[in-house]
Every structure is written in C-alpha cells, then in structure tokens.
Amino acid sequence: MMKQNNELYKLKSEFNLLHHEDPQLVIEKGNELEKKFHLRKMMIIGEGVVFMLLLAGAFAQVRNTFKKEVALADQQTNFMHSITHELKSPVASIKLSLETLKLRELEKEKQLEILSNALHDTDRLNHLLENILLAAQIENYNFQIHPEPINISDLTHTLLKSSIQTFNTHSFTQSIQPNLIISIDKSNYYSIFLNLIENSVKYSPPGSLIKIFLEKREGLVLLSVCDQGIGISDDEKQNIFKKFYRIGKEEIRKTKGTGLGLFIVKYLVEKNKGAITLKNNIPKGSIFEISFYG
Ligand code: ADP
Helix, strand or coil, X not given: CHHHXXXXXXXXXXXXXXXXXXXXXXXXXXXXXXXXXXXXXXHHHHHHHHHHHHHHHHHHHHHHHHHHHHHHHHHHHHHHHHHHHHHHHHHHHHHHHHHHHHHCCCCHHXXXXXXXXXXXXXXHHHHHHHHHHHHHHHHCCCCCCCCEEEEHHHHHHHHHHHHHHHCCCCEEEEEECCCCEEEECHHHHHHHHHHHHHHHHHCCCCCCEEEEEEEEECCEEEEEEECCCCCCCHHXXXXXXXXXXXXXCCXXXXXXXXXCHHHHHHHHHHHCCCEEEEEECCCCCEEEEEEEEC
C-alpha cells in the first residue's frame, strides 16, 4: 500500500514538472499521466475493497468457529449433567430395592415386584453403559464389525418381545415378514433396534401405539418404527443425529437421555451399508425407517 502511495506521489510530481514544456506536449502527456493516475487510483481502491472483503470473510469464519465451539462446549456440559443423573439414579434405585429386600420380610408377590424393578434399572444402566462404550469406540476410530447372514425376522421378533415386556407403558403392534435374511453385525442390530424403540417410548405419551414393520421392498429390507409422539420439526431432522444433540433446552426438558442414541444408530446403520430416513407420522409422531440390502 505504502509503495503504491509513493508511486502516486511520483506521478503527480512528474505531472507538475510538465507544465514548463511545450503546451501541446504538456496536454498530451498530461492526459496520459491523468489516465495512469486514475488507473492507479482505481487499482488501489480495488485492492482496498478486496482486502476489506477478505477481512470480513475471515472475521465471519472466526465468529462461526467460535459459535460452534461454544455450542459444543454447552452440549458437553449438558452431557456431563445428564450422564451423572442417568448413572446415579438407577444405581440408587437398585440399592434401595436390595436394602428393602434385606431388611423386610415381604410377601412373595411384593418381592418379585421389587426384583423386577431392580432388573429394569439394571437393564437401563446396561443400555446406557453400552451406548457410552460404543460412542467411545466410534470416536477412537477402532470400531470393528462382524457381519454375517442373519434371519432378521426372527431376531426382530425376539427383540420386540423383550421390549414389549420392558416398556409396558405403551402398546405395540407389529407386522414382520417372515424369513428375511440380511448380512449384518448382530450386536449392532441390537443397538439400532433398542435405541429406536427406547426413543419411540420416551418421546410419545404413555398408552400410545408404537408400530413396527419389517418387510422386503424393491430388493431392500426395511425396518420402520412409527410412534405417535411429539414428532420432530424439519429444522431439527438433521441435527438429531449429531453426537450429544438433544432438542430443546436442558433446564426444561423432562425426558432423560444423553444425546448419544441416534448418533450411534446412524453410525451403525451406515457401517453395515444401510441407510436411515426420518419422516413425519400422520397425524402426529415420527417414523424412523432403516434399509439394508436384502
Ligand atoms: P437422547 O434420547 O438420549 O436424548 P438421541 O440421540 O437418541 O438422544 O436423540 C436425540 C434427540 O432427538 C432427542 O433428545 C430427542 O429430542 C429427539 N428424538 C429422538 N427420537 C425421537 C422420537 N421418536 N420422537 C421425537 N423426538 C425424538
């Protein structure tokens, strides 16, 4: 910039000196110099504008990165809060059940009820720990899968049967086409299925209906989990698959969770060469549809 200012100054001085020569020559040279001067001026202004634009672009970039970092830090803090709660509450509940059984003589029926609650809490804890371990393995890029041909119809039946017992607050209907075979890592399918069922229960009111479909269509095996819950707005449809992402504000949210479930589901589905789509259910709720090559 400084160099260009100096050149401009030189040009102007040359122009002033010319006024002592032949008037015609002075006019011609003057015009030429005037043009050069104007061109230089435009160049400097152009460079200035480009410089300002680059500066504004860099500023916007820094601002966006900063905003993303703050959002991630917020999500991680939320994750720490929810994980602490999620780990502590089933442990406290199991401890209470065991203490009650130890201290009091209870009728057989009551004992069974307390034991089944404790088992339910153990399942919850187990599911949570599995999700944390899976997320950590995914993060460390050392995630191995072991696909094998599996009768996915039978496996879905088995998983659904135990889910119906666990989530007895909701009603389930199913339409499972028999003997569909796909190549998939069995334990990955457990995680995918259980995370989707757990969400459909968590985000729909007690007593509402959850429908499970498994069918073969156009060479693909499709699993659909349809609920009649709160649904997911179009703006949030992409976000919910991000790690730690949970819709809404942490302080006012009532449901428990860590924001890991759908991140894991998407990763596992894609790792097994499948795809996941999310649609609105009618009149309300969500449909998560997973497709694998059959
Ligand atoms: P978590 O349920 O532990 O919060 P997920 O990763 O499983 O985490 O889900 C991310 C977010 O997506 C949830 O917090 C919730 O806001 C939204 N979500 C997931 N499944 C459903 C569903 N079936 N209906 C409505 N919202 C859902």
